[in-house]
Amino acid sequence: MTAEVITIGEELLIGQIVNTNAAWLGQYLSRFGVPLRFVTTIGDDPDDIRTCLNQALQRADIVFITGGLGPTHDDITKKVLAEYFQAGEMVVDAKVLNHVKALFAKRNIPMAPVNEEQALVPAGARVLWNSLGTAPGLLFEKDHKYCVAMPGVPAEMQSIMTESLAAFLKERSGRTIIRHRTLRTIGVAESTLAQKLEPISELEQYGKIAFLPSYLRVSIRISVTGTGREQVDRRLAQAESLILSRVGKYVYGYDDDTLEAVVGRKLKAIRATLAVAESCTGGMLAHFITNVSGSSEYFECGCVTYSNDSKVDLLGVPREVIERHGAVSEECARAMAAGIRRRSGATYGLSTTGIAGPTGGTEQKPVGLVWVGLATPDGVIAKHFVFTKDRLSNKERFCQMALGMLYRALGKG
Amino acid sequence: MTAEVITIGEELLIGQIVNTNAAWLGQYLSRFGVPLRFVTTIGDDPDDIRTCLNQALQRADIVFITGGLGPTHDDITKKVLAEYFQAGEMVVDAKVLNHVKALFAKRNIPMAPVNEEQALVPAGARVLWNSLGTAPGLLFEKDHKYCVAMPGVPAEMQSIMTESLAAFLKERSGRTIIRHRTLRTIGVAESTLAQKLEPISELEQYGKIAFLPSYLRVSIRISVTGTGREQVDRRLAQAESLILSRVGKYVYGYDDDTLEAVVGRKLKAIRATLAVAESCTGGMLAHFITNVSGSSEYFECGCVTYSNDSKVDLLGVPREVIERHGAVSEECARAMAAGIRRRSGATYGLSTTGIAGPTGGTEQKPVGLVWVGLATPDGVIAKHFVFTKDRLSNKERFCQMALGMLYRALGKG
Numbered sequence: 001m002t003a004e005v006i007t008i009g010e011e012l013l014i015g016q017i018v019n020t021n022a023a024w025l026g027q028y029l030s031r032f033g034v035p036l037r038f039v040t041t042i043g044d045d046p047d048d049i050r051t052c053l054n055q056a057l058q059r060a061d062i063v064f065i066t067g068g069l070g071p072t073h074d075d076i077t078k079k080v081l082a083e084y085f086q087a088g089e090m091v092v093d094a095k096v097l098n099h100v101k102a103l104f105a106k107r108n109i110p111m112a113p114v115n116e117e118q119a120l121v122p123a124g125a126r127v128l129w130n131s132l133g134t135a136p137g138l139l140f141e142k143d144h145k146y147c148v149a150m151p152g153v154p155a156e157m158q159s160i161m162t163e164s165l166a167a168f169l170k171e172r173s174g175r176t177i178i179r180h181r182t183l184r185t186i187g188v189a190e191s192t193l194a195q196k197l198e199p200i201s202e203l204e205q206y207g208k209i210a211f212l213p214s215y216l217r218v219s220i221r222i223s224v225t226g227t228g229r230e231q232v233d234r235r236l237a238q239a240e241s242l243i244l245s246r247v248g249k250y251v252y253g254y255d256d257d258t259l260e261a262v263v264g265r266k267l268k269a270i271r272a273t274l275a276v277a278e279s280c281t282g283g284m285l286a287h288f289i290t291n292v293s294g295s296s297e298y299f300e301c302g303c304v305t306y307s308n309d310s311k312v313d314l315l316g317v318p319r320e321v322i323e324r325h326g327a328v329s330e331e332c333a334r335a336m337a338a339g340i341r342r343r344s345g346a347t348y349g350l351s352t353t354g355i356a357g358p359t360g361g362t363e364q365k366p367v368g369l370v371w372v373g374l375a376t377p378d379g380v381i382a383k384h385f386v387f388t389k390d391r392l393s394n395k396e397r398f399c400q401m402a403l404g405m406l407y408r409a410l411g412k413g
Numbered sequence: 414m415t416a417e418v419i420t421i422g423e424e425l426l427i428g429q430i431v432n433t434n435a436a437w438l439g440q441y442l443s444r445f446g447v448p449l450r451f452v453t454t455i456g457d458d459p460d461d462i463r464t465c466l467n468q469a470l471q472r473a474d475i476v477f478i479t480g481g482l483g484p485t486h487d488d489i490t491k492k493v494l495a496e497y498f499q500a501g502e503m504v505v506d507a508k509v510l511n512h513v514k515a516l517f518a519k520r521n522i523p524m525a526p527v528n529e530e531q532a533l534v535p536a537g538a539r540v541l542w543n544s545l546g547t548a549p550g551l552l553f554e555k556d557h558k559y560c561v562a563m564p565g566v567p568a569e570m571q572s573i574m575t576e577s578l579a580a581f582l583k584e585r586s587g588r589t590i591i592r593h594r595t596l597r598t599i600g601v602a603e604s605t606l607a608q609k610l611e612p613i614s615e616l617e618q619y620g621k622i623a624f625l626p627s628y629l630r631v632s633i634r635i636s637v638t639g640t641g642r643e644q645v646d647r648r649l650a651q652a653e654s655l656i657l658s659r660v661g662k663y664v665y666g667y668d669d670d671t672l673e674a675v676v677g678r679k680l681k682a683i684r685a686t687l688a689v690a691e692s693c694t695g696g697m698l699a700h701f702i703t704n705v706s707g708s709s710e711y712f713e714c715g716c717v718t719y720s721n722d723s724k725v726d727l728l729g730v731p732r733e734v735i736e737r738h739g740a741v742s743e744e745c746a747r748a749m750a751a752g753i754r755r756r757s758g759a760t761y762g763l764s765t766t767g768i769a770g771p772t773g774g775t776e777q778k779p780v781g782l783v784w785v786g787l788a789t790p791d792g793v794i795a796k797h798f799v800f801t802k803d804r805l806s807n808k809e810r811f812c813q814m815a816l817g818m819l820y821r822a823l824g825k826g
Contacts, residue, residue, distance in 0.1 A: 013449045015439030016625065016634070019432050022454065027428030036426045037461060041435065041452040048450060180427065189517075191525035194485040211485045212424055215545075215566060221429070276717075282703025283696035286717040290695025293771055293804055301723035304689075304699040304715030306708075310757060314714060314727065344723060358706055386519055389545065391706055393568060 001173050003029055004056040005039045008049065008067035008077055009152055012041045021066045021157055028161055032169045033176035033225070034062075044068050049080045057145050061172075067152035069135035071114045078122070078138065081149055085140040087124030093136070094119075096127060100134045128164040132156045137164060175227040179236050182212070183220045183243060184257055185250040186404050190218045196247050206239035215393060216400050217259075220247075252407060259403040260288045266410040267298040267348075274406070275344035276302040277315050277336040279327060280354040280370060285399045300346040305336070315339030328353050328365050330373075333382045337373030348409070349375035352402050356394045370398040374405050381405075414585050416442055417469040418452045421462065421480035421490055422565055425454045434479045434570055441574055445582040446589040446638075447475075457481050459493045466497060470558050474585075480565035482548035484527045491535070491551065494562055498553040500537035506549070507532075509540060513547045541577040545569045550577060588640045592649050595625070596633045596656060597670055598663040599817050603631045609660050619652035629813055633660075665820060672816040673701045679823040680711040680761075687819070688757035689715040690728050690749040692740060693767040693783060698812045713759040718749070728752030741766050741778050743786075746795045750786030761822070762788035765815050769807045783811040787818050794818075 005025050011017050022039045029036060038059065042048040044067075056063045068077030082090065097119035104111035118134040121127055128137030128148070135151040137160040148165065150157045185193060190213045194200070197220075203209050207224035222239045226232040244251060253262045267274055278285050286302035289295055303314045308327055311317040317335040325331040333353050341349025354370030361367035368387040373380060385401045387394050418438050424430050435452045442449060451472065455461040457480075469476040481490030495503065510532035517524035531547040534540055541550030541561070548564040550573040561578065563570045598606065603624055607613075610633075616622050620637035635652045639645040657664060666675045680687055689698050699715035702708055716727045721740055724730040730748040738744040746766050754762025767783030774780035781800040786793060798814045800807050 011623075012436070013439050013452065014443045015436035015441075016623070018436040023425070023428035023431045025428070026426050030427045037456065037458075039426065039454040043450065045450075180429075182429070189522055189525065189528075191484045191527045192523070195525045195527060200486050208423075210423055210487050211483065212429070213483060213566065215568060221424070223423075223427075278696075278699075281700075282708075282712075283691075283699025283701075283715055283717065284703075286691075286696025287694075287700045287808075288696075290697075290717070290719065290769075291805055291808070295695075296719055299695075299719050301719055301727060302696055302715075302717030303727070304696065304703070304717070306703065306712050306714055310714035313756075314716070343726075356703075386521070388516075388519065389568060392704055395700075395704070 001034050001062060001169075001176075002060045003034045003036055003062045003064060004060040005036060006049075006052050006056060006063060006065045007039070007041045007152070008044060008065060009041075010043045012067075013043055020154055021152065024154065024158060025064055025066075025161070028158075029064075029169070030178050030180065032173040033178045034169060034173050035178065035225075044076050046076060046080045049077065050084060053084060053147070057142075057147070060145075062146040062148065065147065065149045066157050069149060069151045071112075071118055071134065077149055078120075081138065081140060081147065082122035082125070085122075085124065085142050085147065087122035087140060089123050090120040091123050092119050093121050093127055096121070096136050103134060128160050130156050130160055131163065132159050176225060177227065177229055177232045178223060178225050179232050181222045181236050181240055182255050183222075183240065183251045184253045184255075185218050185220065185247065186252045186259065186400075186407065188218065188247070188250040193218055193220065193247055193250065197243065203239055203242055206235040206242075209239070215389060216397060258288075258292075259400060259407060261292050263403055263407050263410065264289070264292045264295055264298060266407070268294075270410070272347035273298050273300045273345075274348045274350065275300040275340045275346035276402075277340035277349065277351040278302060278304050279306060279311070279336070279352060280356045281352045281395050281398050281402070282306065282356070284395045285350070285352060285402055288399055288403070300344045301340075303340055303343075311336065315343060326365070328355055328369065328371060330371055330382045330384065333371035333373030334375075334380045335373075337375035337382070338380050341375040347377060348406060349373075350402050350406055351375075352398050354394075354398055356391045356398070358391055368394055370394075370401065372398070372402045372405050374402075374409055376409055381409075414447050414475060414582075414587055415473040416447050416449055416475045416477060417473040418449060419462075419465050419469060419476060419478045420452070420454045420565070421457060421478060422454075423456045423487075425480075426456055433567055434565065437567065437571060438477055438479075438574070441571075442582070443591055443593070445586040446591045447582060447586050457487050457489050459489060462490065462493045463497060466560070470555075470560070473558075475559040475561065478560065478562045479570050482562060482564045484525075484531055484547070490562055491533075494551065494553060494560065495535035495538070498535075498537065498555050498560065500535035500553055502536050503533040504536050505529075505532050506534050506540055509534070509549050516547060541573050543569050543573055544576065545572050589638065590640065590642055590645050591636060591638050592645050594635045594649050594653055595668050596635075596653070596664045597666045597668075598631050598633070598660065599665045599672065599813075599820070601631065601660070601663040606631055606633065606660055606663070610656065616652055616655055619648040619655075622652070629810060671701070671705075672813060672820060674705050676816055676820050676823065677702070677705045677708055677711060679820075681707075683823075685760035686711050686713045686758075687761045687763065688713040688753045688759035689815075690753035690762065690764040690786075691715060691717050692719060692724070692749070692765060693769045694765045694808050694811050694815070695719065695769075697808045698763070698765060698815055701812055701816070713757045714753075716753055716756075724749065728756065739778070741768055741782065741784060743784055743795045743797065746784035746786030747788075747793045748786075750788040750795070751793050754788040760790060761819060762786075763815050763819055764788075765811050767807075767811055769804045769811070771804055781807055783807075783814065785811070785815045785818050787815075787822055789822055794822075
């Protein structure tokens, strides 16, 4: 079975909201081995809806439509689809009407008469129950092809998919299975990874290989399609071990793993603790670390020492270090890391000092320069990195470099 | 001029990443009065790229394509477009090649030979400079229609649009002007705002009014379309002043204003300084504050005191306060705020202590509870709030509540 998605809504076209429905549907359908080849976004325009439907039904077996099922004048999807599929008269669905009334009663809100129209459904369509909202989903069929219309509110769309369509999808998706596995790397450029993985054709005998670069890191995704679960899993494992044999030293985690979560697991495993001293990252490093639930088990504290005085006062950085070398310097990064480690009694002290921009750079110390310091039981090390992005991206990359240094110090595995 | 967007990438179709590029482009183009009617997402498939291009060029004057310009085997956009537009041989652009080499040299990373291919461009295409990455944008022309290809990395795509295409868009977008103005509110529910703004029809004689609710705040957007700049600006101003006359006391800023930027401007104006003491927000509050360029002028320092020991040691919170009332308490929030103010010598001390979740809640102190403390030259105040979201959203809302308290203490205007 092949599928397409059409998302309807002016708010998507003018970028007022990001299209999370398309991403969610892509993920959900891929679990059933139903690949998406096209996702189209349009406004509430009858002609455009018909144009897109014609195309989509030519190419795919089932079309998922979101949006335009609300009770106001600009919601036209239901009417357009009823005509398109010649699904007969609009009739009141008593069960839906009771549900709509009950929803308003529960919220203690008077119900405007317009909401009763939500219970009007085309006689020839199947109602897909929407437990969370007033607009039911609708399933149309024509010439053995299907069209599912759902409201654009993400939670409502998701509940219709999982409650009413999982069985339908499972039954019709046939025996095809798709499995994805993402390997997350650190400290290597996309082009270097690609080179070390050559010949890619050898990998692609198992599945499709894709590189996912971002300004923070590169990930490698393996996608395997097949008909038997065992066979698919075996090919996924074969591709993975081949990748690991070539570039395993760069791989820090899998799928949704973040560097801060992986570092946290390592710290917990060896019962070590961490404290951070941040200048240019301004709290973001501590923020990343504390995004991990359970981080209080290993995260002791952080100091965001933005001013020079606070570096001296809170971390005990000698004032002459700042005067002689500047706050953005190897010496200051080392003193900050050692200072927060001493001060907190944590096993590891991690520091950042740099220039996030957009101003404050000089020829010797440009915007994008960061010094990272790491104090361990064995001593203090420091490294510098240079990036060329905007303030927020620089902060983010500085944090990734700091976490990467700690990751390497904690050792692989 | 009409435009379409084609976003290319398997990672979009399987929902591994959300399509933020489409939203950004929609927003950006709407500023130039260039409406989007179709946004299509496809994988790296030559046939699908050609199919979509055929359709899009029939309907629109310019097509923006993102993705598939990287240096690895799965990036095929450049080759497919060069053939499609019969743009001639691939030639080395010396300026781009130097830029690619310089990017690697600056980051002190060895450059794999495959990266040289990034400087290969079709002779008949115009290079659009990508200052942030290795893949240049490309502009193709055919029968007075245009196609712009850009890398999928959001920051790179955005910089190409703003640096190389703003003038092009301005020149060709015709006489229609769309102006948006967003009023950002704090401390008021969407339904209350809507009620106080009634009758909306009185507002809509000037332009379109939309409510943009999020879990952090509600914004009101005014959109005015017209052909004369003066007339459009006047109607925008009329709608704005009518809104302000009804709900002005909730409005803290405009368009992209963040609460941390507005608070920062107020602090700077009165030459006051700020220091923060965070527990549950784990550095996020300092991170928000330091996202504002120039924040070093008023932000002194922050302490992320996650452990009880660090609250005592770094902030001077009396140990008996924690023992008697717990770390999540009014007394602790007050002591933290007073402590960081005293310790840092800043004018204002702001503190957070709460339970971000998903674990750690009790019946008396549930997940989502936060105490915010604020120490000012006039004394110390504290307030508590309760939310019910996931860990990251809770941290975010806690920070907004803390910034809101400081905002109100600094006074309106």
